[in-house]
Amino acid sequence: MTGRLIGVGVGPGAPDLLTLRAARLIEDARVLAYPTLAGSPSFARSIAAAHVREGAEEIAIDIPMTPAREPAQAAYDAGAARIATRLEQGQDVVCLCEGDPMFYGSFMYLQARLAPRFATEVVPGVTSVAAAAALARLPLGAREGRIAVLPATLPDEALRAGFQAHETVALLKLGRHFPRVRALLEALGLTDRSTYVARATLAEELVLPLAQAPAEAPYFSLLLVSKDSDPWL
Amino acid sequence: MTGRLIGVGVGPGAPDLLTLRAARLIEDARVLAYPTLAGSPSFARSIAAAHVREGAEEIAIDIPMTPAREPAQAAYDAGAARIATRLEQGQDVVCLCEGDPMFYGSFMYLQARLAPRFATEVVPGVTSVAAAAALARLPLGAREGRIAVLPATLPDEALRAGFQAHETVALLKLGRHFPRVRALLEALGLTDRSTYVARATLAEELVLPLAQAPAEAPYFSLLLVSKDSDPWL
Numbered sequence: 001m002t003g004r005l006i007g008v009g010v011g012p013g014a015p016d017l018l019t020l021r022a023a024r025l026i027e028d029a030r031v032l033a034y035p036t037l038a039g040s041p042s043f044a045r046s047i048a049a050a051h052v053r054e055g056a057e058e059i060a061i062d063i064p065m066t067p068a069r070e071p072a073q074a075a076y077d078a079g080a081a082r083i084a085t086r087l088e089q090g091q092d093v094v095c096l097c098e099g100d101p102m103f104y105g106s107f108m109y110l111q112a113r114l115a116p117r118f119a120t121e122v123v124p125g126v127t128s129v130a131a132a133a134a135l136a137r138l139p140l141g142a143r144e145g146r147i148a149v150l151p152a153t154l155p156d157e158a159l160r161a162g163f164q165a166h167e168t169v170a171l172l173k174l175g176r177h178f179p180r181v182r183a184l185l186e187a188l189g190l191t192d193r194s195t196y197v198a199r200a201t202l203a204e205e206l207v208l209p210l211a212q213a214p215a216e217a218p219y220f221s222l223l224l225v226s227k228d229s230d231p232w233l
Numbered sequence: 234m235t236g237r238l239i240g241v242g243v244g245p246g247a248p249d250l251l252t253l254r255a256a257r258l259i260e261d262a263r264v265l266a267y268p269t270l271a272g273s274p275s276f277a278r279s280i281a282a283a284h285v286r287e288g289a290e291e292i293a294i295d296i297p298m299t300p301a302r303e304p305a306q307a308a309y310d311a312g313a314a315r316i317a318t319r320l321e322q323g324q325d326v327v328c329l330c331e332g333d334p335m336f337y338g339s340f341m342y343l344q345a346r347l348a349p350r351f352a353t354e355v356v357p358g359v360t361s362v363a364a365a366a367a368l369a370r371l372p373l374g375a376r377e378g379r380i381a382v383l384p385a386t387l388p389d390e391a392l393r394a395g396f397q398a399h400e401t402v403a404l405l406k407l408g409r410h411f412p413r414v415r416a417l418l419e420a421l422g423l424t425d426r427s428t429y430v431a432r433a434t435l436a437e438e439l440v441l442p443l444a445q446a447p448a449e450a451p452y453f454s455l456l457l458v459s460k461d462s463d464p465w466l
């Protein structure tokens with residue numbers, strides 16, 4: 001019997017936004033895996049820290065932050081190989097994943113490499129988008145409302161079409177695209193419909209009207225753009 | 234001091250997909266509120282059942298299922314008034330909400346009525362979309378991927394545009410629109426890219442390729458349409 005690969009969403013950041021299932025699986029895990037970004041401490045590991053069993057084996061998969069995709073792919077290859085040795089020995093491996101594993105999560109890259117050979121399981125988690133909406137008290141969708149989740153890396157034309165076709169747009173991956181996206185929202189008259197949320201549910205969380213947002217957006221930030229002024233009545 | 238109105242997402246259905254925060258808030262709550270649909274038992278209440286304090290007051294807000302919106306609005310008005318009496322007495326009221334409160338959740342209607350007068354707080358939850366993707370092991374978004382969440386009640390033209398502009402579309406509220414949506418997906422050559430998920434995370438959950446889905450879709454069902462054949466590598 002081989003072990004199971006279990007992708008566990010640990011939520012947006014606050015440790016108590018783990019699900020009961022995630023907490024139990026992490027507490028039982030003898031082998032954990034998680035990504036680290038370019039040598040930084042793992043955010044997913046820090047969210048789950050209170051539940052990690054003493055003496056658990058921890059497989060940190062360091063993902064280089066390069067524009068080229070090959071180095072990251074090689075890192076996932078190597079990480080998957082390390083996980084595979086434990087699965088082959090019949091041990092379950094719990095992979096921690098920020099937010100939700102299927103929502104822009106690193107787990108998908110491990111699943112793609114390991115699911116052909118091993119049983120997999122995925123535990124959904126609270127996304128950063130849900131956390132941001134909760135913090136801002138902004139409905140994402142109601143009744144016939146349409147929602148889009150778009151990376152800010154898309155060209156202006158695609159973003160413009162997205163704003164036109166949906167009552168709510170969540171813009172992720174702001175980074176160096178933030179000034180351009182901001183100018184686009186201003187040109188479309190959507191600045192006062194846009195809310196900036198950074199590090200939702202962490203102590204340093206920030207919720208601001210876009211007009212008051214800082215010039216630089218950190219990695220864990222997003223914009224919620226709501227066309228409806230009062231969509232929930 | 235008035236009490237706080239706390240909207241708590243209880244997740245998609247499995248009781249252990251509550252967050253730790255939701256469980257704690259429900260365990261501490263002396264007053265709970267939740268919607269019931271046309272006299273049926275409350276799904277949100279059933280998900281949270283194990284955590285409800287003995288002797289807690291429970292405010293069930295029965296929402297009539299009518300095409301006209303006024304009867305539902307009147308029900309939310311009446312429910313909000315009952316909640317307000319407790320908030321005025323300084324008691325916190327925990328409102329249970331299936332999935333996530335800001336994602337097509339009933340809580341938004343209570344918030345709209347009560348937030349002008351009382352402090353509110355929202356605890357995000359795991360959405361049905363995340364649960365369905367986890368069950369189907371289907372990535373919702375990766376890298377530059379675009380995601381749309383669309384009600385199946387939209388006209389064909391809007392749905393077609395949605396499929397064209399996004400790598401992944403989650404179609405909610407299938408109901409009586411299911412046959413039409415199915416025909417549209419077939420005409421667009423997307424049937425074999427579509428996964429049907431019903432009652433995700435409950436004992437009777439169902440995950441099927443669209444071609445094998447039943448003719449009628451229950452209330453808690455959705456379709457995931459993924460254009461990428463293998464978007465996660």
